[in-house]
Amino acid sequence: MKRIDHIGIAVRDLHEAEKVFTDVLGVGPFKKESVDDESVQVSFFQAGESKVELLESTTEDGPIARHIEKRGEGLHHVAFHVDDLDAELKRLEELGYRIVSGPKSGADNKTIAFLHPADANKVLVELCADSA
Numbered sequence: 541m542k543r544i545d546h547i548g549i550a551v552r553d554l555h556e557a558e559k560v561f562t563d564v565l566g567v568g569p570f571k572k573e574s575v576d577d578e579s580v581q582v583s584f585f586q587a588g589e590s591k592v593e594l595l596e597s598t599t600e601d602g603p604i605a606r607h608i609e610k611r612g613e614g615l616h617h618v619a620f621h622v623d624d625l626d627a628e629l630k631r632l633e634e635l636g637y638r639i640v641s642g643p644k645s646g647a648d649n650k651t652i653a654f655l656h657p658a659d660a661n662k663v664l665v666e667l668c669a670d671s672a
Contacts, residue, residue, distance in 0.1 A: 541628075545621035545650075545668050546584070546591035550604050551613050554581055554596035561585050561592060569594075575647050580604050582647045593619075593647065617654070619666035625651055628667055645671065 551557035569583040579602030585592040597605035622628045642653025650668040
């Protein structure tokens, strides 16, 4: 793992959450995009070498909507940047970690995969690598 790439935060209202994080970080978002495969609209803030990713569901039954319904708004995942996603997934699977999603295309021009939260102290861990 090279570094924390971003922290994903599930929100009900992206516009309102952007106001809060603009106040907290002292700078507005640098990028917004939709990830249709995940039914989500995202907004990125730079925070030092890492980013904060706000995630708002674009459908009532999308993964983020289900997360908020079950757990409320807040921390959704921690993403770690890796150079070779396939090699990291193989290494972690050999150690007994379960991959619940991916590899697949994600936001911010990344290829992503998620580890099962039950294997990581109930934290949804995302691994991401720059897309080729």
